[in-house]
Amino acid sequence: MSLSILQTLTGHVQAAFAALDLPPKQGRVIRSDRPDLAPFQCNGALAAAKAAKKNPREIAASVVEILTGNPDIADMEIAGPGFINLTPTDALITSRANALAASERTGAEHVAQPQKIVVDYGGANVAKPMHVGHLRSAVIGESLKRLLRFRGHDVTGDVHLGDWGLQMGHLISELEHEQPDLPYFDAKITNGYPTESPVSMDDMARLYPAASAKSKDDPARLKLSQEATAELQAGRAGYRALLDHFITVSIAYLKRGYGELGVEFDLWKGEASVDPLIPGMIDDLIAMGITEESDGALIIPVDETYDADKRKGIPPVMLRARTGAVLYHTTDLATLIDRKNEIGPDKIYYVVDQRQAMHFDQVFRACAKAGWYERDQLEHLGFGTVNGKDGKPFTTRGGGTLRLADLTEMMRDAAQERLAASGIGQDFDPEELEDIANKVGMAALKFADLQNQRTTNYVFDVERFVSFEGKTGPYLLYAAVRIKSLLRRAAKQGVTPGTINAVEDAEQKLVLTLDHFDDALAHAEDKRMPHILCDHVYSLAQAFSKFYAECPVLQDGVADETKASRLALAKLTLRQLTLGMGILGIDIPERM
């Protein structure tokens, strides 16, 4: 793959800096803040002037002098305090456009040093229905996984089910309360349990909140759940058999839910799956001498300045509770060991709610104390909450949580309505209509989520989501679908893509945008922020829409070679849109 225009210009300017005995690093070229003046700029003369205590404009002038006559640079200009504005030649733009068209990945490079990475996302719990709160982890995690994989890393996505804590004790004890005669509760029976689950997903969705609510103001009821949790973890056969049912039923349900979102995990492991590692791990930690007994619990202090009375500092990691049950910390640590044994990852990313930042800080500190991983191998990629218009976590009008299935149905319905309103889909068969509505709704939902900076909270406004205009998923689909239509029409007319010759302003801007793909991907990876890729894909769709409006492709009166050039440009755009949106988890229909 040839160099991008940006890289080409950077090379020239850095060479000029080096020739002047200035740090080549400062010769870095960036996309211009003032595209009205020139597409590219270099601000390095200012930084260089500061270090060398010289006049920045003089340095800029020297750089320009060296670069004068460079065959890739059409125009240079020194502006303001010492900015160098750079305009590439038409020849450079055109040759790059053809290189991109010839590139299978439209210019996207693979990283030089691929890493083995685990992405822990999804955040689903056994027995709990999926609601809007699960959306972000799934959508962000999936796109990060795809991004890293596309960049060339060896990535494993793990759903890491919540299937081992008190919630299981809640379920078991509440089920016992409701159906005490089930064989799982008879301590004398230790095998031969029914193969059919005694509960459905709906049953669990009812039992868990019931137990949780009762336990809130009834210590005796809570104790039942805690005891059941401890017994389960101690290996009581009936409880283990129940847990297996819970997990099997939940995974079947979750696979459907995540499948609808286009989210696929490589591993469906959970907390329960690392249970066998826990006793040995605790022994090791004790042997290392980093544990302490405290109020009957086994802990690892992770902050010397911690003061429980003043509520200052970071609380210790809880390995084992007074009741004997292990906790969230313990299973997360055991999971780190499991991953070390099974995968040996260079990095592990946790795509989990920002509110759990301290939890991960604790786990990572404990892990560093144990010496299992370097601190920079573990990273919590927190995300903000989805809020309603009132700024509080999103709920239905009634105050309950909104189920994910209801949300996706809402999006699909809105898309169907919009499709009907446009009058385009009248001759489509119902199956295709349904498929289009699904893709449009899903694109709207995912893009609306992903375009927000990962770490901040954002407001979920249903009306805005279903408007499908402006900076939305459907806008992206629309651009792509128009290209598909164009390609079909071209095929019918016998026009084939040819050599790209970018001469019109809209054509050149489209090429410059296309050429930014690799940068956007690298930047998005570097920050682990999908919204950076969203911005790129949106800019691309915008650049194409302008091109489409200004540059007729197949219309009468357009020269044959211009048709072939523009068609090639359109096709290249479609390929990059498809790649970029694919990483975001957005599927494009054939027409809409």
Added chain:
RNA sequence: GGUUCCAUAGCUCAACUGGAUAGAGCAGCCGCCUUCUAAGCGGCAGGUUGAAGGUUCGAGUCCUUCUGGGACCGCCA
């Protein structure tokens, strides 16, 4: 009380290791469909970047203080 994140146009959000005139979308106003999908394109208007200081040739970005808001703070996950 402690820790931490945030505050940018009427609304929702961007702004790449500090750079020029802080950008998009929505909402508002004005144009553009007998020819490639108007879920589109062009244009207008909209800002003391919460406040006050400081560092710097240069600050939305870095530092300090203040105001307002969110989240978290040992046996839940």
